[in-house]
Amino acid sequence: MVWKRIRTNAGWSLVSLGAVAMFGFAAMYFNARALGVDGLGTLAALLALTMMLEALAGMQLWQAILALSEGRESRILGAAFILNLVAAAIGVLIGLCALLWLNWEGGWPAIMLIGSQLFRTSDPLTGILRKYDRFDCLAFVRSGSAAITFLVAAVFWYAAAPIDAYLIAFALVFVGTNAVLLAKGWQLCVPERPARGEVLEVLKFCLPTGLSGAVGAVRQRGIVVLLGAVAGNSMVGIYAVADRIASIMQMLYRAAFEAVFREMPTTSNPLRLAGVIAAFGLFTSAAALAAVYWLGVPIIELVAGPEFVPAAATLHWLVLAICLSLMTLGMRALTIVRIGPGAMLKCNLFALTALLAAPWMIGQHGAVGAAMIQVVFEVLWIGAVLLVMLRNWPSLSRPAQN
Numbered sequence: 001m002v003w004k005r006i007r008t009n010a011g012w013s014l015v016s017l018g019a020v021a022m023f024g025f026a027a028m029y030f031n032a033r034a035l036g037v038d039g040l041g042t043l044a045a046l047l048a049l050t051m052m053l054e055a056l057a058g059m060q061l062w063q064a065i066l067a068l069s070e071g072r073e074s075r076i077l078g079a080a081f082i083l084n085l086v087a088a089a090i091g092v093l094i095g096l097c098a099l100l101w102l103n104w105e106g107g108w109p110a111i112m113l114i115g116s117q118l119f120r121t122s123d124p125l126t127g128i129l130r131k132y133d134r135f136d137c138l139a140f141v142r143s144g145s146a147a148i149t150f151l152v153a154a155v156f157w158y159a160a161a162p163i164d165a166y167l168i169a170f171a172l173v174f175v176g177t178n179a180v181l182l183a184k185g186w187q188l189c190v191p192e193r194p195a196r197g198e199v200l201e202v203l204k205f206c207l208p209t210g211l212s213g214a215v216g217a218v219r220q221r222g223i224v225v226l227l228g229a230v231a232g233n234s235m236v237g238i239y240a241v242a243d244r245i246a247s248i249m250q251m252l253y254r255a256a257f258e259a260v261f262r263e264m265p266t267t268s269n270p271l272r273l274a275g276v277i278a279a280f281g282l283f284t285s286a287a288a289l290a291a292v293y294w295l296g297v298p299i300i301e302l303v304a305g306p307e308f309v310p311a312a313a314t315l316h317w318l319v320l321a322i323c324l325s326l327m328t329l330g331m332r333a334l335t336i337v338r339i340g341p342g343a344m345l346k347c348n349l350f351a352l353t354a355l356l357a358a359p360w361m362i363g364q365h366g367a368v369g370a371a372m373i374q375v376v377f378e379v380l381w382i383g384a385v386l387l388v389m390l391r392n393w394p395s396l397s398r399p400a401q402n
Contacts, residue, residue, distance in 0.1 A: 016139030021248045023146035025303050028244045030157035031166075032237075032304035041233030043166055044240035046110055048224035049098055050170075053091035053117050055217035059083060059210030064202050065127030067337065072198075073131065078191035079202040080124035087210070088120050098225075109167035116171040121178050125185035132188050141184075145177045208341035215348040219377050223358060227370045230362045239367040241304045242314035245296075249288050249322040270338060274330030281330075285323030292319045310367075317371035324378035331385055339392045347388060351381035 032040055061080045068076055095114035129138050152169045155161075194202075224243075228236045296312045304311070336344050354376040361369030 016142040019143035020146040023150040027150045027153035030153040034157040037234045037237035041237035045228045048221040052217040052221045053095045055213045056091040059206045060213045061123040062127030064205045073189050074192040075194045079194035079199040092117050109164040113167045113171045116174045119175045122181050125181040128185050128189045208345040212345045212348045223370045231366050235367045238311045241308045242311040246318035274334045277330035281327035314367045314371045321374035321378050343388050347384040350384045351377045
């Protein structure tokens with residue numbers, strides 16, 4: 001039953017994420033040709049900042065709903081909404097300060113893009129949808145959002161729209177996606193006022209997971225902001241194309257992690273589940289690395305055009321980093337559920353020390369150096385989490401208490 005549910009839920013996630021990848025490739029085709037290397041770099045840098053704020057606003061609240069809400073879904077969802085609103089407001093404030101500090105172009109459309117984070121409700125709601133095994137609904141929302149983004153890219157390319165139009169469109173798509181999730185989630189579970197102590201309970205669970213998510217966002221998107229500051233927007237444009245192609249593997253990781261995390265709190269053999277996932281990740285990673293080696297340059301030319309061919313080396317390093325994540329995603333879920341999110345936060349903070357070398361690596365190698373830092377991050381994280389697992393081996397090997 002567990003494996004059937006994993007296959008079904010992961011299948012829906014893969015379908016939606018595959019659609020996101022397909023539409024993302026198509027959107028990149030038009031965006032790269034319409035904006036060029038510098039324009040695409042500016043857009044990518046602003047979107048990277050927005051994605052960092054998304055991680056802060058979300059606080060990984062979907063994990064808390066899966067882990068804590070048994071028998072009290074409505075109250076835990078209500079607590080999650082309260083925390084979500086506070087975190088979103090903090091995220092918007094940080095984003096507006098960053099726009100002033102970095103003196104980025106974009107004007108009021110950039111402010112509108114950052115401000116759209118106030119409407120972020122997706123993390124608590126995706127937790128409820130996963131709780132009720134409505135991965136099909138998530139697939140529809142993800143695919144629909146990606147399709148609209150592609151249509152916007154095609155129309156704006158044809159109309160030679162300025163970058164301001166792109167920023168406004170991304171903000172509206174974001175708000176619309178959250179509105180659809182809110183409507184569907186409300187059908188499954190109407191949030192109620194949390195009982196005494198439940199907001200604090202969710203906060204205690206989500207603070208380390210939220211900080212871990214923020215660390216991951218800094219690692220994945222903060223490096224883009226740093227790349228623009230050190231090497232310029234043209235390097236961000238090169239990195240953005242490689243990152244878009246590598247996102248195929250990242251989506252596979254996300255689909256598998258969502259399904260595995262759904263089962264980890266209740267499985268009778270958590271180590272076996274983590275081991276099977278590692279074997280699957282190893283096989284998939286070998287195929288992905290071979291494909292990138294032989295097909296990387298033709299894919300880049302197809303997706304973005306000949307001027308982006310220098311992104312090939314960056315692509316190789318990014319795919320290697322994602323492959324390391326894929327092979328160890330079972331370890332990630334196992335550590336969060338059986339040891340605690342605090343342990344994962346410590347591992348992520350230790351791995352984040354790789355950013356100390358980032359300015360030098362970027363200065364020496366540009367976009368390739370930024371991708372190399374992603375691999376260093378994964379290696380440091382794997383070493384840290386293995387040490388944590390060895391220290392907590394008894395709690396990892398025993399069955400869940402259902």
